[in-house]
Amino acid sequence: MRVSNLLSQQIGLRTMADQEARMLHTMQQLGSGRRVLTPADDPLAASQAVAVAQTASINERLSSNREVAMRSLNTQEQVLNEVTTTLTGVLTRVVEAGNGTYSDAELRVLANTLRETRANLLGQANATDGNGQYVFSGNRGDLAPYQASGQLSDPAPDGQRLVQVSQTRQMSSADLATDVFGRVAPGAAGYVGAAPSSNTGAVTFGSTEITDMNAPGYGSTFVVSFTERAGGGFDITVRDSSAPATDDPVFGPAVYESGGTISFGGIRTTFSGVPANGDTVVLEPTSSAQLDLFETLDDLISALEQGTPTPQAKAALTNALSTASRKLNLHYDNILTVRASGGARMNELEALDNEGENRKLNYDAHLMSLEQVDIRQASSDLAVYRVGLEAAQLAYMKIQGLSLFNRG
Amino acid sequence: MSSLFQLGRSGLNAAQAGLNVTGHNIANAKTVGFSRQQSMVSTAGAQASSAGYFGSGVSVDTVRRIHDGFLNNQLNAASTVGASLTAYDQQIGRVNQLLADRTVGVSPALARFFEGVHAVASAPASPEARQELIGRANSLTSQLQSAQQFLDDQRGSINDQIGTTVEQINSYAHRIHDLNERIVQARASVAGQPPNDLLDQREQLVAEMNQLVRVSVSEQGDAINLSVGNGQTLLAGGKVYPLQATVSALDPARTAVAYTAPDGTVVELADTIIDGGSLGGLLRFRHETLDVTQNELGRVALGLALSFNALHAQGVDLNGQAGAGFFAVGTPPVIGNAKNSNPAAVPTATYSDPGALTVSDYQVRFDGTDYVVTRYPSGSAVALHADSDPANGVLVFDGVRLAVPDASTVARNDSWIVQPTRTGARDLGVAVTDPNAIAAAGASGGSANGENALALANLQTKGILAGGTISINGGYAQLVNNIGVKTQSSQTAVKAQTTLTEQSFAAQQAVSGVNLNEEYINLDFYVQHYNASARVIEVATNIFDTLLGLRT
Numbered sequence: 034m035r036v037s038n039l040l041s042q043q044i045g046l047r048t049m050a051d052q053e054a055r056m057l058h059t060m061q062q063l064g065s066g067r068r069v070l071t072p073a074d075d076p077l078a079a080s081q082a083v084a085v086a087q088t089a090s091i092n093e094r095l096s097s098n099r100e101v102a103m104r105s106l107n108t109q110e111q112v113l114n115e116v117t118t119t120l121t122g123v124l125t126r127v128v129e130a131g132n133g134t135y136s137d138a139e140l141r142v143l144a145n146t147l148r149e150t151r152a153n154l155l156g157q158a159n160a161t162d163g164n165g166q167y168v169f170s171g172n173r174g175d176l177a178p179y180q181a182s183g184q185l186s187d188p189a190p191d192g193q194r195l196v197q198v199s200q201t202r203q204m205s206s207a208d209l210a211t212d213v214f215g216r217v218a219p220g221a222a223g224y225v226g227a228a229p230s231s232n233t234g235a236v237t238f239g240s241t242e243i244t245d246m247n248a249p250g251y252g253s254t255f256v257v258s259f260t261e262r263a264g265g266g267f268d269i270t271v272r273d274s275s276a277p278a279t280d281d282p283v284f285g286p287a288v289y290e291s292g293g294t295i296s297f298g299g300i301r302t303t304f305s306g307v308p309a310n311g312d313t314v315v316l317e318p319t320s321s322a323q324l325d326l327f328e329t330l331d332d333l334i335s336a337l338e339q340g341t342p343t344p345q346a347k348a349a350l351t352n353a354l355s356t357a358s359r360k361l362n363l364h365y366d367n368i369l370t371v372r373a374s375g376g377a378r379m380n381e382l383e384a385l386d387n388e389g390e391n392r393k394l395n396y397d398a399h400l401m402s403l404e405q406v407d408i409r410q411a412s413s414d415l416a417v418y419r420v421g422l423e424a425a426q427l428a429y430m431k432i433q434g435l436s437l438f439n440r441g
Numbered sequence: 442m443s444s445l446f447q448l449g450r451s452g453l454n455a456a457q458a459g460l461n462v463t464g465h466n467i468a469n470a471k472t473v474g475f476s477r478q479q480s481m482v483s484t485a486g487a488q489a490s491s492a493g494y495f496g497s498g499v500s501v502d503t504v505r506r507i508h509d510g511f512l513n514n515q516l517n518a519a520s521t522v523g524a525s526l527t528a529y530d531q532q533i534g535r536v537n538q539l540l541a542d543r544t545v546g547v548s549p550a551l552a553r554f555f556e557g558v559h560a561v562a563s564a565p566a567s568p569e570a571r572q573e574l575i576g577r578a579n580s581l582t583s584q585l586q587s588a589q590q591f592l593d594d595q596r597g598s599i600n601d602q603i604g605t606t607v608e609q610i611n612s613y614a615h616r617i618h619d620l621n622e623r624i625v626q627a628r629a630s631v632a633g634q635p636p637n638d639l640l641d642q643r644e645q646l647v648a649e650m651n652q653l654v655r656v657s658v659s660e661q662g663d664a665i666n667l668s669v670g671n672g673q674t675l676l677a678g679g680k681v682y683p684l685q686a687t688v689s690a691l692d693p694a695r696t697a698v699a700y701t702a703p704d705g706t707v708v709e710l711a712d713t714i715i716d717g718g719s720l721g722g723l724l725r726f727r728h729e730t731l732d733v734t735q736n737e738l739g740r741v742a743l744g745l746a747l748s749f750n751a752l753h754a755q756g757v758d759l760n761g762q763a764g765a766g767f768f769a770v771g772t773p774p775v776i777g778n779a780k781n782s783n784p785a786a787v788p789t790a791t792y793s794d795p796g797a798l799t800v801s802d803y804q805v806r807f808d809g810t811d812y813v814v815t816r817y818p819s820g821s822a823v824a825l826h827a828d829s830d831p832a833n834g835v836l837v838f839d840g841v842r843l844a845v846p847d848a849s850t851v852a853r854n855d856s857w858i859v860q861p862t863r864t865g866a867r868d869l870g871v872a873v874t875d876p877n878a879i880a881a882a883g884a885s886g887g888s889a890n891g892e893n894a895l896a897l898a899n900l901q902t903k904g905i906l907a908g909g910t911i912s913i914n915g916g917y918a919q920l921v922n923n924i925g926v927k928t929q930s931s932q933t934a935v936k937a938q939t940t941l942t943e944q945s946f947a948a949q950q951a952v953s954g955v956n957l958n959e960e961y962i963n964l965d966f967y968v969q970h971y972n973a974s975a976r977v978i979e980v981a982t983n984i985f986d987t988l989l990g991l992r993t
Contacts, residue, residue, distance in 0.1 A: 037954020038470055040947055047943070071541040073932060076925025079540075083548050083918040090552035091901065094559045101563040166566055172887025174566045194889055196563045197898060206563075404543075437961040 045429035052422040059415045068406040078403040089396035096389050099382050102196040105206035106375050112160045113372050120365050131354045137340035144337035151330045169210035178210030183327035199385050208371055214326040217319045217363050218370040224316045225359050228352040234309030235348035241302040248299030255316040259308035271297050306348050326364050333357040445981035451498030452974030455482045458501045459967040467960045474645030476508040476953035506637040509952045516945040521651040521717035523938040528722025530931045537928040540921050550584040553577050555901040561881050562894035571876035578871045585742050589866035592735050599723050600696035604686040606653055606720045611683040613650040614676045621664035628663050655717025670714040673700040690779035736800040737920040739865025744906045745913045746770045747795040756880030756893025764880025771868025773841050773861040782852035788845045796909045798840035802860045809853040812845050
């Protein structure tokens with residue numbers, strides 16, 4: 034086949050240009066450290082890198098979210114820690130007041146102390162975090178959960194403060210005031226007794242024990258009433274408050290014996306003292322009891338201020354102290370439960386943080402494998418192309434010199 | 442019997458002719474488009490005599506061009522495809538470069554925007570987080586607009602290039618027409634001798650024209666006729682019918698190529714009809730890649746804005762109001778054909794479902810009774826969505842809700858082009874300026890309520906586009922992938938075609954190319970021939986002198 038000068042020159046130029054272009058591309062890869070300089074270099078890797086980069090950035094953001102949640106839970110824990118200490122003090126006082134050695138004056142002093150403590154607790158319930166938001170107020174961050182009177186504000190606190198702490202988990206970063214100060218811990222069993230202030234007698238009730246949870250009638254609210262018997266003494270009758278009045282009573286009527294234990298509806302309790310006709314005692318299950326810390330404290334304070342001028346007043350105080358003690362213990366347990374739940378959430382956040390760190394390493398490694406240049410491969414490619422270029426150049430020079438005209 | 446003088450002289454002539462032709466070849470060794478020439482000689486006949494036929498020497502018949510028209514056509518065909526692929530490659534290479542750095546551009550801005558949403562979700566009452574979110578939203582829209590602007594600039598540049606290329610094509614047509622006339626004249630002035638260099642020049646012009654657009658050549662006597670596309674005449678019968686670059690009747694943002702019909706009317710050509718050469722490459726890039734890429738970008742922008750706005754409206758802001766629009770979104774562009782009977786009767790379009798948006802354009806045509814919707818430019822049918830109400834002039838299809846004008850205001854064959862996602866990225870803005878107006882709270886409200894913001898943040902990974910199968914970032918990654926794949930295959934095609942063109946060139950050069958070694962040998966031969974013929978004349982002179990010297 035004939036080869037014209039034009040053709041051989043063109044071929045020589047093109048081979049050199051090709052080698053130069055390849056060398057240049059490899060130099061760019063080495064210089065920038067990236068194998069994928071433009072999407073055309075590896076379209077699949079380029080689009081995968083876009084997707085992985087987004088997932089990595091989500092991972093980073095979730096880590097920031099977890100910090101926010103952790104700060105919030107820490108703030109809550111600090112507040113509840115103080116509340117727990119305060120409540121422990123109150124419980125001690127209640128026990129002291131119940132041992133009967135306090136005079137009325139001392140009781141009033143105790144009432145005043147408790148007033149201060151109540152104000153303290155109210156302040157803690159209305160605590161704010163670093164951003165000026167109330168900790169326990171749910172959705173309404175700018176509205177204190179409790180009014181100054183101790184009533185819940187209107188509208189009542191509502192809503193979880195959810196934070197996205199992982200791709201699939203939204204965590205509540207603060208608990209509601211009603212869940213902390215106005216609730217019995219879920220799953221608590223037992224009864225709370227209370228004697229209404231309308232009682233004129235001096236009957237007191239003791240602690241209630243559960244004998245058989247599966248007994249019929251267990252879990253209802255029981256109203257224990259004392260009626261005068263013809264011929265002296267009193268009858269004790271226990272009714273289920275939710276049953277119609279025409280139903281038979283759960284217990285009795287039976288002769289009332291002071292200090293005697295009676296069992297009904299799977300529970301057992303004792304009554305002492307001399308009642309008046311029509312006195313009642315209400316035994317409420319904890320699962321349905323309406324509890325509010327400030328209401329509990331208010332009731333306790335007003336009972337302490339009545340003093341013990343009469344045996345009836347003394348009995349009323351004893352009953353009030355029993356009720357308050359029981360309720361405060363329930364409050365205390367509930368707060369410990371909330372703290373435990375907060376602690377569990379903080380533990381979970383730490384575990385998620387660890388997982389997030391691992392994922393970050395994975396994403397970084399994935400991105401590197403998609404985009405980074407393999408230095409050894411690229412360096413050896415560069416050497417190969419350089420040699421190829423030199424060879425093409427030498428060949429061109431040799432061929433261009435071959436002409437009969439040059440040989441004279 | 443011819444005299445020795447005449448024999449020698451004829452030899453000298455032949456040798457001189459050969460030397461001339463060889464010298465011409467050597468001088469044009471590097472001339473592009475030159476076909477090497479050869480002087481053709483034959484014996485000059487013979488004179489009869491009783492002693493036999495005595496030859497009368499040599500006569501130079503013609504100078505022949507060593508040339509194969511078939512190989513030339515093959516080379517032109519290969520190089521026109523090569524020019525088209527190269528032009529396409531250059532254009533798509535620019536888009537490829539735009540997407541080169543993954544750490545800048547739309548994808549990181551999208552990630553930062555959603556980080557901002559998360560920040561608001563975790564601290565809904567924080568004014569800093571809200572203000573930051575508005576800032577990041579503005580940053581995102583400006584990235585999208587900037588990418589769109591780049592593509593719009595490229596579109597404008599292609600329009601300009603089409604204009605200049607068409608001018609160049611017309612100029613070539615005129616030059617070829619000139620050469621046609623000169624060749625005809627040259628043929629007429631010297632009967633039977635081909636004007637080789639003029640023919641070479643004309644072929645070179647055709648080859649150069651093929652770099653601009655695929656031209657079909659047909660011979661008409663000594664002149665050639667040119668046509669482009671699928672038969673549109675450019676040059677015939679001694680008259681040039683120029684191409685024109687006009688504003689397209691279908692879409693004023695495009696420059697289209699139009700041809701001049703024999704009766705003088707100008708007829709617009711569809712983008713797919715012109716192929717080959719840089720013009721074909723530019724047109725192919727525009728309708729195959731540029732339109733689609735802008736639509737893909739717009740779909741990402743619209744998918745984000747529409748779904749974000751819909752969710753934002755379900756939330757409550759810090760002022761207690763339901764969320765207003767977060768992003769400002771335009772409407773789908775509807776472009777009436779310039780030949781429509783009533784320019785004022787234009788359908789109005791709004792967006793319906795972002796998940797149903799495609800990356801295609803549509804044509805709506807009134808066929809006399811009904812409005813027919815087809816994809817543009819493919820022409821395939823489009824199924825109307827169940828929400829459509831054609832009787833009341835409402836058509837819903839592929840994420841677009843179209844209210845068509847009353848049938849009495851339009852004429853048959855009036856048509857409109859709908860480009861649902863073409864301007865999506867350009868028309869995107871942030872409607873929220875007041876940080877308190879960000880609806881982060883759920884329906885129950887409250888300054889620490891971040892429920893709606895949590896849902897908004899989860900839009901980042903939610904499937905929104907393509908019927909809910911692709912996320913926003915996934916849609917953008919698809920765009921990157923498409924450009925990468927198309928660029929890669931374009932680069933491969935260019936390399937492959939270059940090899941093919943080179944082979945065709947080698948075949949053509951094997952016949953017509955000048956090889957200096959060959960010419961050296963020819964020179965040598967013709968010099969020897971000349972010397973020998975001169976020697977014959979010298980001998981003839983000597984014989985004559987001898988004859989004259991015979992005196993006594």
